[in-house]
Amino acid sequence: MAQLSQALRQATPLRVVSGRGTTITTDTGETYLDATSGIGVTSTGHCHPRVVGAAQQQTGKLIHGQYGVYLHDRLPELMEALSGVLPEHLSDFFFANSGAEAVESAVRLARNATGRQNVVVFQGSFHGRTIGASALTTSGARFRAAASGPLPTGVVIAPFPSAFRYGWSEEEANRFALQELHHILATLTTPDDVAAILVEPILGEAGYLPGNAEFFSALREIADEYGMLLIFDEVQAGVGRTGKFWAHEHFGVAPDIIVFAKGIASGFPLSGIAARPEIMAKALPGSQGGTYSANAVACAAAIETISVIADEDLVGNAARRGQRLRDGLVELSREFPVIGDVRGLGLMQAVELVGPNREPVPDLTSKVLAAALERKVIMLACGPYGSIVRMIPALVITEAEVDRLLEVWREVLVELAGPR
Template identity: 35%
Template sequence: MTTSTQPEQRRILATAIPGPLSLERQAQRKAELANGLGTTMPVFVDRAGGGILVDVDGNHIIDLASGIAVTSVGAAHPAVTRRIAEQAARFTHTCFLVTEYDGFVDVAAALNRLTPGDHAKKTALFSTGAEAVENAIKIARTATGRPAVVVLGHAYHGRTNLTMAMTAKNVPYKQGFGPLAPEVYRVPSPYPYRWPSGPERAAEEAFAALKDIVTIQVGATNVAAIVVEPIQGEGGFIVPPPGYLKAVQELATEHGIVFVADEIQTGLGRTGAMFACEHEGVVPDLVTTAKALAGGMPLAAVTGRAEIMDAVAAGGLGGTYAGNPVACAAALGALEAIESEGLVARAREIEERVLPRLAELVVAGSVVGEVRGRGAMLALELVEPGTTQPAPAIAKAVVERCHEQGVLTLQCGTYGNVIRLLPPLVIPFDLLDEAIDVLVDAIRGVR
């Protein structure tokens, strides 16, 4: 939606990108900040809203990133900013573990209602996605009395010690940071485009490998949790083949293993369902959420079966900032916007509008090997023409061309060769069409 407080919803190239004021700030950044903090697009943002980011040089940049799937309702939705202002005027912090407040309980109630399944649920709130994943493991280990955690190849779960161990890619996420947490076991991801015996065998063979590792190599009685992203995010927006997730869930249930859906990037409407596991008819034991949950404020959650959530004794979960009252207020605003404005359906409309245009790029000799995704979580895998060899340099060149033309896109993928599209669900369609025009031209320009 567009309001008078939001920037004009059109692309404006006032200067080269990055412009002179952003370049000045980059010099200061280099002097003041640690080198380990990377940058995708070296511009400093002055304001944002809808589908537009306005930098300090006055460039209006079309946003196809949403702060990595965070600002699904836009970066300044009135329902979010109004609630933030009202709550900040009352109090900014008490620590819910010390004195309580309604917002924490209200967010938990909303997640208990929205997450898949009609079983009794409970929720615990935290601050970051990695923190939510780590606490899901703590809960699963306590509930089962088992130590092992099983994750997929190409997975990304965070940057804490445990979640680094759960994450597949070494550089930049793990290199030099070891030793990592033990009792994490990796199974092959059913990556249809790259499955050795072909995409039609991916589900069956990947599940067989998982079952062997869980039941024979690790021992099912030692496994506390199997953790999956219903669509893998940083790994390349990999959509699992039909039936795979359901088979994994059933195996977990058979052996008393907690099935955890990491919906941090996929959840809350992004894929055209409130939660991505709903596409496969999967009801997880635990669901982790963050990113889009609070419209840009730091908030995360673990929601799941009441009997599992209650396994941890009082005091075992929490954190100083967990469920901060201002972040909770923002979440209530974001959830209100998602539901009242029909943004889950709008994600499906974005897919219907964009995916066919991207599919036209998959032709003989193209640098685009595959397009994939669901809802407003779409991707192109770039390859050396005529092969399936990953082409990260081509992906980088396409992204840079888009940035020069005022369209923010992101790279991802284990091999760095995937361009991912995560537009705000509120982006005007004419703006979205224009952004795809720029992307298509950039791809055709590097052939």
């Protein structure tokens, strides 16, 4: 009997046959509120009519136009659409299929451009599951331990200012993280060997931990001082998710390279990097490419996704609905001591559940997710211990659906954790 790999961990036993907006329907005809959006992918909701129409129309014209052989007309249209939402200085593009591919492409480009080998990443980062991206990932040992042999070298891990984890203020966490980074540059790698600093504006798999303007400004200064490149991995946090089109906009710091994927094409496989032209010009000929990269149908879906986000003010909706969701989660945190922390930006919110001594409680988290599923709401766990619940619904979510999500969240907490 054919079966999926046992290495794949499925969050629910559901068999889904259709989806529309924030709702999915199973093979038994039951409907669920999907607060996962395919882990942040269906940005315009499941099967947005305009995205479906754009993909259908393109499929009848050209499905695969390999852009290493010839250009299809959707590609320049997509670059023009992206130029309208990206910082002006990030004007050169490379496209791939997955976030991990795009991350590795960004690292390769940084090494080409600087002639250096090392990359600084941060504790709690997630940059993908390929062998190369696993070396850059520190959000969970399972992403690194699965490699059959040593991971690639040239990666230096620095602390992220995780204030809740350390039990400090944001200022104290910043001071520690930056002091340690400078110490690392004196003990583990010289600055002249560092090609890039690679960082998520909001740590994703680690539990939706936002950075802050002070920290990112310091990274920008360090990069500029030593000739390093600053790369923002916006795979999960980008494309309107946080209430701005790109999460780094919250912090007022400009990257040299940005990595995007997930929500950019509403479910079609597309990823890419955007870089300063003088950096992309240093890419070695033939070092970038991919058979299915910049697939014509995915490009058409991405163009329409960007258009829908603008026409329906989905970035604004993410900000408004995200604030309502956050306010509700914070209010419930005052009622339930099991909630250690609420964090995130826009429609990227997480709740860390803890025991009496702030210890992780993965068993409780699993029960909470199961109880929510019984009430027809799908949420996900994350974090190194599986003790954090993340809520990442589509950008089209309504006020009523946010209230439904909060209502179910309160119900399961009353059932499993009890109020004060």
